[in-house]
Each structure stands twice: as structure tokens, then as C-alpha cells.
Amino acid sequence: MPDRLTVGDPPITVELRRATRARRLTLRVPSIGGDPVLTVPPRVRDAVVEDFLMEREEWLRAALSRTPQPAGIADGTVLPVEGAPHVVSLAARRGVAQGPGTLELPRRAPGPALAAWLKARARDRLAARCDHHAAKLGRTVTRITLRDPRSRWGSCTSEGNLMFSWRLILAPPEVLDYVAAHEVAHLVEMNHSPAFWAIVERLYPGWQVQRDWLRAEGASLHGWRFD
Structure with a gap:
């Protein structure tokens, strides 16, 4: 079958x-x-x-x-990048150009072009924040992998490999930073014990606000289709 x-x-x-x-x-x-x-x-x-x-x-x-279906990328689409709304325009160009509140995309296959651009941006932001948090703990991140999971925003292995949803680049920077801190904390505590949350608090004080944002708004990040 x-x-x-x-x-x-x-x-x-x-x-x-x-x-x-x-x-x-x-x-x-x-x-x-x-x-x-x-x-x-x-x-x-x-x-x-x-x-x-x-x-x-x-x-x-x-x-x-009764279920909202994912929205595609087209001329005039408004989608968030790092939490800020951007208006999409299509043009005869190669690659993606970002302006203040705007994104100019290639007319041919705008969705895949935008997805590639977002993933590259997500990797840069996540790598920087993970290195920042890991340095505070005296730990090293072995590898960062980007995927598009539906049930989690990140994960950590005992070998120090971190996985993140690249859709975090659509969320406000503070949310991405919290998820980076959360997964880096697992380099020390591979659990969700009080000791783990104490490390998260040390790395990102007030993390509860960002966790609540993900619980309330996280589904909207999956509401975009880039095919």
C-alpha cells in the first residue's frame, strides 16, 4: 500500500x-x-x-x-520574519531581498527560495545563541541540525547534537533565544528536573514568557506552506 x-x-x-x-x-x-x-x-x-x-x-x-489550512507564499502575502510582519512581492530576480518590512522573492518558485533563505537565517541565529549559552556552561555544541518537526521545537542528544525547527525564525527573537537556551541546558541535564529548569533560568531569566508564547502562538508558525 x-x-x-x-x-x-x-x-x-x-x-x-x-x-x-x-x-x-x-x-x-x-x-x-x-x-x-x-x-x-x-x-x-x-x-x-x-x-x-x-x-x-x-x-x-x-x-x-474546522481546521485552518497552511497558507502559501504569493504576491502580497504578509508573513513574520523574526516576529516582524513582512509583505511579499514577486519579481524577476534570483534570490531573496529583504527591506524594511518587505521581502522581494523570485517569481519562479518563491516558496522554496524563501524557505532556503529562512533556513540559512535560522541556522545563523541559532548557532550564535547556542554558542553564547553553551559558553556560560563551559560546554560545546557538537552539531546543529535544522528540521521541520510538528511536535517539538528542539531536541538534544547525549553527544551534544542539537536539533531545531527552522520555523523558529518566524517567531520573535526572544522565543528563538529561549529555545536555544532550553536545548543547551540539556547538555548538562538530559531531563526536565528542577535542576534542569534552574539552568534554563540561569541562561534565560524569565523564560516562562517565551514558553507561553509558543504554547499560544506556536501553531501559527506551522501555518505556512513553502512548496
Whole structure:
């Protein structure tokens, strides 16, 4: 069976995820938008999966109608960069040009061009803030990786490798800085114990404000499509 199926007319695309620990078929619509996800246990026949989807088509359409879908990048789009709104304009150019509150993008494939520009900017900002916080602890960051996860803003391995969502570059700089401090703190405490939060407080006093911002506004960062 393919990784994606369609159901109904007009068709709805559903992502399939095989899960060895799943005990039953489960269908969910991400609150941040995007394709619905159907989790499939091992050894479930394809015909059973298809019947399951058809039986739930009405529910699926209703759930999707209540869920904001990601917005694409077009002429006149307003999106945040480091928390500040920028108006997009398309032009016959190569690369991205930033002005005060503006972004000029290539007319051909503006979304991918903007995504590449944002990722480069995110890497620069995160590397600088991680090095700053790590120096306070006498630790070293081994490597920084950027991804686009849906369930977390960052992670840290015992080898000192840090992973971040590149979409943090859309958030205010203080939010990105807090997430950098949070993950650097894991270089000392690989947990969320009181000792860990004491390190976070040392690195970024008042971090609770930025955590609350992510809880309230973080889903909006996933509300952009760059294809």
C-alpha cells in the first residue's frame, strides 16, 4: 500500500503511517493544518484500510472544514520574519531581498527560495545563541541540525547534537533565544528536573514568557506552506 491514499470526490489526501505498536486504526486531522494522518497497525489488510476511510469520509470533511489550512507564499502575502510582519512581492530576480518590512522573492518558485533563505537565517541565529549559552556552561555544541518537526521545537542528544525547527525564525527573537537556551541546558541535564529548569533560568531569566508564547502562538508558525 502507498504512503498516501485519497478518499471521496473531491478527493482528500490522507497520509498513512505504519506503527508496530498500534492496536487499531486511528484517524486524526492535525490542528496545525496539513493532510489527515491514518495510523495503521501491522498486518491490517489494504481493503480494511480503504473501507475504514470510506466510512469516515463525512467525519473527515467536517473536521477539515474546522481546521485552518497552511497558507502559501504569493504576491502580497504578509508573513513574520523574526516576529516582524513582512509583505511579499514577486519579481524577476534570483534570490531573496529583504527591506524594511518587505521581502522581494523570485517569481519562479518563491516558496522554496524563501524557505532556503529562512533556513540559512535560522541556522545563523541559532548557532550564535547556542554558542553564547553553551559558553556560560563551559560546554560545546557538537552539531546543529535544522528540521521541520510538528511536535517539538528542539531536541538534544547525549553527544551534544542539537536539533531545531527552522520555523523558529518566524517567531520573535526572544522565543528563538529561549529555545536555544532550553536545548543547551540539556547538555548538562538530559531531563526536565528542577535542576534542569534552574539552568534554563540561569541562561534565560524569565523564560516562562517565551514558553507561553509558543504554547499560544506556536501553531501559527506551522501555518505556512513553502512548496
